[in-house]
């Protein structure tokens with residue numbers, strides 16, 4: 001199995017083949033390139049099984065996920081790659097986008113922007129993140145994008161006033177929760193107030209694009225809809241997809257815990273509904 005990088009595999013790496021319709025996930029855990037554990041799950045509810053979650057923070061050098069013919073590489077330092085990202089891509093596929101320019105705001109390892117390039121082959125794709133460290137990871141993932149798409153990597157905080165360009169579409173899988181509401185383990189922490197990207201995206205609609213897709217947690221659905229109303233865009237807003245996702249109880253603060261559902265029979269996990277919002281003019 002070839003890797004997207006030349007990094008030596010001194011420690012563990014994980015490869016996941018995700019079924020095209022989320023019907024299965026075949027996981028291989030490798031040590032120095034040799035498989036030490038292989039297992040298959042049907043209808044996975046999260047990308048990583050509980051048993052290997054700890055490895056991501058502590059010992060795993062890289063994760064590769066294969067989904068619908070493309071491979072997405074994740075390296076430590078980038079925000080954890082989640083099943084939500086792939087569900088978001090599946091949603092974007094249904095939208096049959098025809099776009100010339102695209103921005104992935106808060107690109108992390110680049111999964112959404114690179115997936116969009118596979119779907120829509122825009123002539124221009126910008127991958128932007130406030131965290132400099134993740135851009136090398138995103139760049140590695142762009143190697144598989146065809147020559148028809150010119151890729152720009154940009155280290156910046158998304159702000160509608162700082163950005164001068166317009167894009168046919170802006171896509172974003174931003175942090176879902178305000179700072180302090182979720183205790184994200186070190187190495188996966190975003191470097192800015194965790195909710196301001198969503199707010200900036202909503203405010204920047206119209207000035208920077210006529211078509212915006214972003215994921216959000218329905219735990220904060222009221223706040224999101226209020227932000228859309230406050231910006232004057234309620235007529236353009238629609239939820240185009242939605243799914244249920246688990247979240248470890250240990251990372252959710254008391255401030256928000258009441259807003260999640262408890263997964264029956266599993267006191268360690270809470271669940272929330274993740275939606276894809278579309279603003280289209």
Ligand SMILES: C[S@@+](CC[C@H](N)C(=O)[O-])C[C@H]1O[C@@H](n2cnc3c(N)ncnc32)[C@H](O)[C@@H]1O
Nearest residue numbers: 079085106107108130131157158173174175197
């Ligand atoms: C939840 S992660 C998702 C990363 C990637 N899009 C994915 O789906 O795996 C959110 C990303 O947004 C970035 N980010 C957060 N606030 C930002 C802002 N205001 N401007 C630009 N990037 C931001 C973080 O550094 C992080 O990489």
